Amino acid sequence: MSVNKVILLGYVGSDPEIRFPEKDMAVAYFTLATNDRYGASQTEVTTWHYIVVTGQNARLAERYIRKGTRLYVEGKLRTREYTDRFKIARKRTEIIADFMEIVGRAQETAR
Numbered sequence: 001m002s003v004n005k006v007i008l009l010g011y012v013g014s015d016p017e018i019r020f021p022e023k024d025m026a027v028a029y030f031t032l033a034t035n036d037r038y039g040a041s042q043t044e045v046t047t048w049h050y051i052v053v054t055g056q057n058a059r060l061a062e063r064y065i066r067k068g069t070r071l072y073v074e075g076k077l078r079t080r081e082y083t084d085r086f087k088i089a090r091k092r093t094e095i096i097a098d099f100m101e102i103v104g105r106a107q108e109t110a111r
Helices: 056-064
Strands: 006-012 017-022 025-038 043-054 070-083 089-104
Touching: 006 089, 017 056, 025 056, 043 056, 043 070, 056 089
Parallel strands: 043 089
Antiparallel strands: 006 025, 006 070, 017 025, 025 043, 070 089
């Protein structure tokens, strides 16, 4: 038996980017920041996570999640390899979200 489970509570770092790799299959991508305190000085360190949401949850993310939203995410880790547009091989560890819940709304700014 094995377990691949991630639980995060943090702030969305960018508005979701929606793509459609296949007809009628939405995929949302966005970043989530979490903060930890280390050492005697309690230095705060921010870690950025890449979140991937598929299906109906991707459409909900597009509609309701914005930069600054406080978000609870449950999912699994996945590391993938790809070649960027400059033909450089890259690796990215992502969280494939199974469940999300908005904990706090981002502050609306006047545009």
